[in-house]
Amino acid sequence: MKVNIGVPDKHLQAVANRLQVLLADEHVLYTKTRNFHWNVVGDNFSEMHLFYEKQYGELAEIIDEVAERIRMIGHFSTGRLGDFLKLTNLVEQEYTDKQTQQVKYLLDDHETIIRSLREMITEFADKHKDLGSSDFVTGLLRQHEKMAWMLRSYVTK
Known part of the structure; x- marks a missing residue:
């Protein structure tokens, strides 16, 4: 059924594409x-194992919310791993069990997402007149900023 929420179809398509x-x-x-989380080692293994578990738990919730937002505005959500790898802005680095490097990789990725979310906030509101999606990504921005801050607290240099 067609979505009739006061935002033109072409704008909803553009928002869905960014989402x-x-x-x-x-x-x-x-x-x-x-x-x-699986491959962390070190004298604070237990702490980092739980820390990563908390973060990926929060990310799992975000994933569900983003997919549902795409559905709310009338589009189907991508769900194939190959498609994710084609669409992503993130880079897969080499495997590492070094905590400092792991944290830096994750921090870089959160900051990449944060910069993208900042662009989406104004794009969705100003260009596409979709205040609901703009508000939605504003909430995600706050979540990623907090996760990035937590990661940043482990980086000493």
């Missing part, structure tokens, strides 16, 4: 975080 890229970014970041 598909965000969905891909969130999936790649989730997978990286989960990988580091």
